Amino acid sequence: MPRQILSVGELTIYLQSKLETDPTLQGIWVEGELSNFMRHSSGHMYFTIKDSTARLKCVMFKGHNLRLRFRPTDGMAVMAHGSITIYPKSGEYQLYIDAMEPSGLGSLFLAYEQLKEKLTAEGLFDNSRKRPIPEMPAKVALITSPTGAAVRDMIKVLRRRRTDVDIIIIPAQVQGAGAAESLAKAVRLLGMVGADSAIIGRGGGSIEELWAFNEEVLVREVANAPIPIISAVGHETDFTLTDLAADLRAPTPSAAAELATADGAQFCRHLLQLDSRMTRTLAKRIEQMRREVQRLETSAVLSRPERFLGGRRQEIDQLSVRMGRAMLIALENRKSQFNGAIGRLEALSPLGTLRRGYSICLNQQEQLVRKASEVHRGDAVKVILASGRLACLVEEVEDAGDAEDI
Structure with missing residues (x-):
């Protein structure tokens, strides 16, 4: 009898068809503990269900796990519903899960507690909101x-x-x-x-x-x-x-x-109470103001205002006299300071020097002549006096050497 030789792929496909057509392995419930749980970026879930004697690899695609009312985690006891098949690339049999719920603890209660914990952590239930x-x-x-x-x-x-x-x-x-x-x-x-x-x-x-x-x-x-x-x-x-x-x-x-x-009726009663309270408060305030007016009317200031004003007028008169004196003293001080400044300016003024008998000599270019050596015999010069000017002709020059200017 010739040997029948199967490739690995052929054998795997044969076993897969056997498993997928066996009614005992389709639509079954499996109970165990979750381990190696992973949610892929695609949304699919990959994990293992185990007990004390064996392990079963499981897959739950995104379309099914979106209906879960709880969040699977490692160590959780679950009951999973699905069908057994083989994943050809690894040659491993696994359970394709279409429904899953917690084992023992009700799935709705677990979903409630997990969502409550999540939203509480976000602050969604805070009293401040x-x-x-x-x-x-x-x-x-x-x-x-x-x-x-x-x-x-x-x-x-x-x-x-x-x-x-x-x-x-x-x-x-x-x-x-x-x-x-x-x-x-x-x-x-x-x-x-x-x-x-x-x-x-x-x-x-x-x-x-x-x-x-x-x-x-x-x-x-x-x-x-x-x-x-x-x-x-x-x-x-x-x-x-x-x-x-x-x-x-x-x-x-x-x-x-x-x-x-x-309550509408209760609210109306409350408004009436507020109105009554406001009326009493207003009446009390008016009475207080009336008594204050009476007190002021009988006060010494308003009953005999001339006595109060007389003292104030005397104070004003005294202040006026003191103010006048202070202004005169200040004016004299300012006048004395002004005269002193005038005297200092007069002493420093060139006109003041001329009035004391001095003169200023200018050459033909209107330049100041400080030394006799700056002019020559026959030069025309101008002499400025305190009152008027003189046009002069130099007949003789006497040089004083390095003598300092007067």
């Missing part, structure tokens, strides 16, 4: 199912407390597939309807029915809403991430309507 709810809004928006009991309860309470408040309903799907996106879209519309505040909520239900209010897309929209939001999801014992992100949490939709606006 909370805004006050307007006490007397002109318009309140209700984001809920338009046909549920919750919307009827909220409208009834709002009308009882404020007959004049304007109510606008933004309908949204509150449970099931697509509910979170529907609610998030309704929150985004708040910036366009002109409401002063809003209530988002629904009646009670199971955790699965209320789960839309724990979805990240809605929680982020509520935290960043353009107006203050009151969250009222389910009953008092129900607590969702939307409650944490809202500006105020109410235990029920009816309670949210109570918190959304002040």
